[in-house]
Amino acid sequence: MTLTLAELVRRAIDSVRDPRAGARDVMALTLPRNARWEALLAVIIVSVLLAHVTAFLSPGGDMMMAPMLQNPLASTTIQLGLMVIMVFAVFWIGRALGGGGSLDDTILLMAWMQWILVGLQVVQILALLVIPPLVGLIVLAGMGLFFWLLTNFVAELHGFRSLGRVFMIILLSMVGITILMSIVLSMIGVQVVGA
Numbered sequence: 001m002t003l004t005l006a007e008l009v010r011r012a013i014d015s016v017r018d019p020r021a022g023a024r025d026v027m028a029l030t031l032p033r034n035a036r037w038e039a040l041l042a043v044i045i046v047s048v049l050l051a052h053v054t055a056f057l058s059p060g061g062d063m064m065m066a067p068m069l070q071n072p073l074a075s076t077t078i079q080l081g082l083m084v085i086m087v088f089a090v091f092w093i094g095r096a097l098g099g100g101g102s103l104d105d106t107i108l109l110m111a112w113m114q115w116i117l118v119g120l121q122v123v124q125i126l127a128l129l130v131i132p133p134l135v136g137l138i139v140l141a142g143m144g145l146f147f148w149l150l151t152n153f154v155a156e157l158h159g160f161r162s163l164g165r166v167f168m169i170i171l172l173s174m175v176g177i178t179i180l181m182s183i184v185l186s187m188i189g190v191q192v193v194g195a
Helices: 005-017 019-027 033-057 072-096 103-130 132-158 163-187
Strands: none
Touching: 005 019, 005 103, 005 132, 019 103, 019 132, 033 072, 033 103, 072 103, 072 132, 072 163, 103 132, 132 163
16 A cells, blocks of 8 residues: 555644544555664754754744754754663553553554654745744644544553552652663763753
């Protein structure tokens, strides 16, 4: 099956309306694992490019980016690393709590979530060009959309019923992973900027 851009956009909109059904549709795709990783990398590259376009169009936007993130290659590497951590966290934590999701489906769902968020980045760029005061609201909507999609996708992936429980597990996992990464980085001598 060939997915056109129009079809990908339509499916993304459908996934926002009904994320669990969207997750089922995505998991029904039969793709080899390497194609799933490639899809994740592709949407990360598009996301990073759009973030740099947004920074370019925003007054002082490039100054607001951390020095490491001003380089597109560094931005891509960091975002890819974070997404790989997210993939394995969603898979392993879900399985540890009795979920039945596969690693292949986890990769594809995280790529799909990133694709939907890329759509929101496009809306943000259009708002910057037409109605700049809306950008702040779009950023807040993006944070809400991220948690909405992640919660529903994880629930569908692992067969969990309670969205509230899944959401709380996501928040606790994020806090735990952040603390663990901070400890590991400090042990190897990496200093967090601003600390």
